[in-house]
Amino acid sequence: MKILIVGADNENAIENYYFKYLSNKYTQENFFFFKAKNIFIDYYNHSLWNKVFYRLGISVIVDKINNQLKDFVFKNNPEVVVVFKGMEIKPSTLLWIKSKGIKLINYNTDNPFLFTGKGSGNKNIVHSLGIYNLLLTYDSSIREKLIDTYNKSSKILPFGYEIDNDLQYENSTEILKVCFIGNSDIYRISFLNKLAEEGIEIDLYGDWPKRKLHSKINYLGKLDRGILFSTILKYRIQLNILRVHNKESHNMRTFEIPAIGGIQLAPLTEDHKNLFIDNKEIFLYNGLQQCIEKIKYLLSISVTESKEIRKLAKERSIQSGYSYEKRADLLYKYIKDL
Numbered sequence: 001m002k003i004l005i006v007g008a009d010n011e012n013a014i015e016n017y018y019f020k021y022l023s024n025k026y027t028q029e030n031f032f033f034f035k036a037k038n039i040f041i042d043y044y045n046h047s048l049w050n051k052v053f054y055r056l057g058i059s060v061i062v063d064k065i066n067n068q069l070k071d072f073v074f075k076n077n078p079e080v081v082v083v084f085k086g087m088e089i090k091p092s093t094l095l096w097i098k099s100k101g102i103k104l105i106n107y108n109t110d111n112p113f114l115f116t117g118k119g120s121g122n123k124n125i126v127h128s129l130g131i132y133n134l135l136l137t138y139d140s141s142i143r144e145k146l147i148d149t150y151n152k153s154s155k156i157l158p159f160g161y162e163i164d165n166d167l168q169y170e171n172s173t174e175i176l177k178v179c180f181i182g183n184s185d186i187y188r189i190s191f192l193n194k195l196a197e198e199g200i201e202i203d204l205y206g207d208w209p210k211r212k213l214h215s216k217i218n219y220l221g222k223l224d225r226g227i228l229f230s231t232i233l234k235y236r237i238q239l240n241i242l243r244v245h246n247k248e249s250h251n252m253r254t255f256e257i258p259a260i261g262g263i264q265l266a267p268l269t270e271d272h273k274n275l276f277i278d279n280k281e282i283f284l285y286n287g288l289q290q291c292i293e294k295i296k297y298l299l300s301i302s303v304t305e306s307k308e309i310r311k312l313a314k315e316r317s318i319q320s321g322y323s324y325e326k327r328a329d330l331l332y333k334y335i336k337d338l
Contacts (some may be wrong), residue, residue, distance in 0.1 A: 001029045001030070001080070002029070002030045002031075002076060002078040003031050003035070003080045003082065003335060004018050004033075004072070004073065004076065004078035004080070004081045004082070005018065005022075005031065005032070005033050005037070005081075006069065006082065006084065006089065007036065007083070008036075008037030008041075008084070009033065009037075011038070011225045012225065014109065014160075014252075014324065015084040016332055017328065021325045021329075022267045022328050023337065024128070024236070025328070025329075026332055028173050032072070032076050032078065034068075034069055036089060037085075039065050040062070043059075043061045052089060052122065052310070053077060056186045062088060066088075066090050066092075069099075070093060072210075078102060079102060079103065080103045081097055081102055081103070081104055081110050082100065083105070083106050084107050085125070086106060086108075086109050086128060087122050087125060087134070087170065089124060089128065091128045091131060098131060103133045103134075103338050104132045105132060105230075105335065106128070106129070106134070106135050107137075107331075108125070108135075108137060109138065109159075111147070111246065112125050112129060113278075116185070116243065116244055120245065129149075133152075133338060134152070134155065135150070135153070135155075136154070136155055136156075136331075136334065137157070138159055138246070139246060139249065140196055140317075141248055141249070151288070153176045155334055157278070157327065157331060157334070159251060159326065159327075160324040160326070161255040161259035161260075161322060161323055161324065162323065163229060173234070174236045174303065175203070175235050176235065176299055177202070178199050178200055178235070178295055179202070179203045179204075179205070179231070179234070179235035179237065179239065180192060180202060180204050180206075180238075180239045180298050181205045181223055181228070181231065181238070182253065183206045183207040184207060184208040184209075184211050185242065185244070188241050191241055191288070192213070193212075193214045193294065195288070196217050197214060198296065199216070200292065201216050201217075201218070202216065202217045203218050203235065204217050204218060204219045205220050205222070207222055229260040232257055232262040233260060236299060237263055237295060238262045238265070238268035238308060239266075240254065240267065241245075241267070247267070248269055250268055254266065254271070254272065254275065255317060258282065258314060258317045259313075259314060259322065261310040261311070261313060262310065263283070263298060263306065264283065264292075265283045265285060265291065265294055265298065266282060266283070266285070268284040268286040272284055275320070276313070276316055277312075281316045282313065283298060
């Protein structure tokens with residue numbers, strides 16, 4: 001079977017993990033990768049004029065990407081095409097692919113019903129959902145809405161973790177502070193400032209341009225993925241604040257923090273309750289005051305207790321198969337079922 005993955009090839013694109021594990025493990029199949037997002041980014045960042053043309057709606061880059069995808073499909077003749085997100089792929093192209101008898105799968109790592117920024121979705125996303133044979137999502141409530149809205153098959157494919165270094169929490173020196181790693185939005189700014197107003201000191205990493213932060217919040221700039229896991233390990237507490245598009249489920253940090261042996265303080269959701277044991281492998285908060293109480297508790301425990309929590313969190317991640325290697329097995333099953 002020939003399987004084509006359409007997406008992006010950069011350090012934050014999870015389709016890289018899927019392509020790597022699928023092609024390495026299921027060698028009886030032929031896997032191809034069409035890097036639609038890379039073509040767009042290369043064009044968009046090439047010059048200011050390109051950005052202006054695209055924003056004015058007079059650029060032909062999307063048409064070029066779709067024509068190249070059609071040529072790629074015609075040349076390689078896949079039986080299944082898996083589109084990750086798909087902002088660059090036009091509905092007409094998907095219909096053309098489907099007319100060749102090719103099965104279509106979409107995996108959107110954002111909420112297709114709620115766009116929170118220019119990178120979270122566009123009209124191609126909205127107008128294409130009804131074309132796919134199978135819609136994958138990380139969130140059960142989104143899955144239900146996809147089924148109700150489009151009368152399509154939809155399944156859950158959770159986020160996971162990929163650790164590309166061999167750090168050991170046993171040998172790390174803890175910084176007895178709260179750390180938050182993530183990009184800004186209005187809710188996160190408000191929540192972090194409220195914690196700081198209550199006397200909580202926070203080290204902050206991510207993209208936070210020109211944000212008004214409390215004096216107890218120490219902004220340390222953007223964080224390269226190469227030092228993500230070592231930074232997670234350095235701190236006693238890693239705070240997780242879900243964004244509006246996944247506030248009832250989980251995010252990537254849900255798995256990345258415990259997998260390396262970090263201590264995670266995360267919102268109370270059904271996903272988090274089902275994935276980890278509260279107050280043993282993860283610590284869940286329901287609102288600001290409970291978050292503060294658990295911060296104070298976690299900062300007060302001994303190093304021995306801290307290491308036990310880290311050990312349990314890491315063991316749960318491994319034993320329950322939360323890695324992208326295992327997620328790739330699940331995606332392969334969905335492909336075969338289709």
